[in-house]
Amino acid sequence: MVVVGGGQAGLAAGYHLRRQGLDFAVLDADPAPGGSWQHMWDSLHLFSPPEHSSLPGRLMPVQPGETYPDAGHVVDYLSDYEKRYDLPVQHGTRVDAVRRDGDSLVVEADTGTWRARAVISATGRWSRPFLPAVPGRSVFTGRQLHTVNYRCPADFADQRVIVVGGGNSGAQIAADLALDGNVDVTWVTQRPPRFLADDIDGRALFDVANARRRALEDGRSDTGGVASLGDIVAVPPVRAARDAGLLYAKPMFARLTADGVRWVDGSQSGADAVIWCTGFRPALAHLVPLNLRGPRGHIPTDGTRALSEPRLHLLGYGDWTGPASATLIGVGRPARDAAREIAQLR
Known part of the structure; x- marks a missing residue:
């Protein structure tokens, strides 16, 4: 198995793949642990306390003097998480393409090629910033x-x-x-x-996202989720x-x-x-050879599994790959579900 991306989603996937007893490698383009958090602006803090900002199996420790940890604390946590669970992350390995080859998916990277029965793509969105087509953008000299x-x-x-x-x-x-x-x-x-109301932080947002997931699973009306609040x-x-x-x-x-x-x-x-500050698009260029692209650049999925390629799972890109899956606390559940599905391929 190959996980593409070693940020929070890739680490959560690795944790659950390990619990399933599967052999896997995590290929990460960044030269050091921490995912996109190591590239954030200096003053950035989470908007959830550490106990609501944790990956599966390991609570984020409290940062002294801070109710909401800063980005540097998150980097330290992710680095420790990677070491604690001895996850096989190969940093400085950029994946260029994933292709079909018979019963396998071939993962081509700048450091070599891997053959895998299944691939989890967890590259996130940070590496693909979106710039709108605003008139005059090319003439501005600043x-x-x-x-x-x-x-x-x-x-x-x-x-x-x-x-x-x-x-x-x-x-x-x-x-x-x-x-x-x-x-x-x-x-x-x-x-x-x-x-949002001043007393709402990430704890409430996660509860709202989960309530929406349960409503949709039960066939009830869409509650609107976090977007309905602000x-x-x-x-x-x-x-x-x-x-x-x-x-x-x-x-x-x-x-x-x-x-x-x-x-x-x-x-x-x-x-x-x-x-x-105009958002991001999913970083999915490595999946282009599979020809899976759907509306708005998303790949149609059932849960995390790509509908047109059942050996591929997408994790951590947003609600379309699992409710709150782009958050630290929210990625654990879809990562667990993806690992369980992959284990059934044996």
């Missing part, structure tokens, strides 16, 4: 970057920065810049931002910036200009940088 490239406000001292995006990353990065006090930040969104978790920095009057959103601009933006009413504002 700096443009995506969420994946943002690190800290010091990189934008005394600059005019426009943050685009009405989700968690947009709100958190806009708040980070606004609270610094040395950045002239403007936050823009396609629609008015929807903040788009933005009011983590402490977001609340602080909002309550101080520093975090308010303007409607999306009409176009970028050479030195800024033009608003819908025709007025213009200068900008030195634009940070696109």
Whole structure:
């Protein structure tokens, strides 16, 4: 068996494959453990406490002085998890393609080739940032970057920065810049931002996601899940910036200009940088040879199993591969189900 990706989803898959007594390898493009968490911005914290941010079999330890652990603590946890369960992760191994070859799937990587009875793809989305086709993007002479490239406000001292995006990353990065006090930040969104109630954190969101899963499994009406509550978790920095009057959103601009933006009413504002907090797409280029792509870039699945290729499972890309499967606590259940299905192939 081969698991492609050694972040949180790949490690959860490895844990359950080991419990099934299966031989497997985990191939991970990053040179070090920690998945996408090692690439996050400096101030990022989880919006769940550690006991609600854990992979199967191992509770995340408390981070001293923090209710919600920071990204560095998550990296340490994932590194320890990999070692604790002696998971066979081969870091620095980038998978280029997965192909069919008779009864096997052939996994081609930059360090060699593997033959497998089954493959779990767990590459996530961080490596495939999405940039919208906004008019004028090619003529703007300032700096443009995506969420994946943002690190800290010091990189934008005394600059005019426009943050685009009405989700968690947009709100958190806009708040980070606004609270610094040395950045002239403007936050823009396609629609008015929807903040969740201040007392809602990841614990409640996981419960809501599970309630939706149970409703759908029982044939009841779709509850709407987390999306029905709002788009933005009011983590402490977001609340602080909002309550101080520093975090308010303007409607999306009409176009970028050479030195800024033009608003819908025709007025213009200068900008030195634009940070696109506009989401991601599933990183599935390695699966192109299997010709499985469905609507919106998703591969149709039954649970985690690809409908057109039963030897392939997809894990951790979002609700279409398991409710809350893109979260630390949510990936355990679909990882267990995938490992059980794969064990039945013996």
